[in-house]
Amino acid sequence: MKSSDSVTSIGVVAERFGLATHVLRHWESIGLLRPARDSAGRRRYGEDDAFRIAVILRAKEAGFALDDIQAMLSTTDSAARSAVLRNRRSELQARVAKAQASLEMIDHALACDHEDFTSCPHFRGAVSQHLLRPRSEGRRRHRGATGPR
Structure with a gap:
């Protein structure tokens, strides 16, 4: 100090x-x-x-995470610091993409002039895009263990 x-x-x-x-x-x-x-x-x-x-x-x-903060603040190895930063950047990009998709779905519902927005073709199209994405490994394993619902 x-x-x-x-x-x-x-x-x-x-x-x-x-x-x-x-x-x-x-x-x-x-x-x-x-x-x-x-x-x-x-x-x-x-x-x-x-x-x-x-x-x-x-x-x-x-x-x-605190471990990552500790690693970034204590290392003099710029490659190690960059690896932590790149990993977090990728995770944040994925979160931003999910949030953007959620906003788009809400915007479709708000713009819909149907009495029931779930019957709106534009809204259904936006939701259908979500259904076409592959599920995470954890979800597949869970559904496989309990069988189809």
Whole structure:
């Protein structure tokens, strides 16, 4: 921590980010944070620590697991970091595609002037596109184990 950093306690930092103090302690226990200690052994967080907490929170919002965040923040191997980022990027792209398909289905239902939107040819076409996609391996295994329904 730089001497120019403002230094604060775990409670103040936790409140600043809307976290429980045990979250910060846990992140420290797994190596995500390394706050300085005062002469009495109390944690002291500076602005660099606050920035790191903000990075961790943003990564969690993006769906990264703590293990992946730890790997990205602790490695000096850019290839390892890039692999974690590429993997998460692919997962996010898949989520975005599913969300976009859901929005399109809702838009079809909202635009339909049929009394029952499920009978609308445009809506039925949008839903039919979903039915043509291959099912996940987990679903096939489950249905195979219990038989057709």
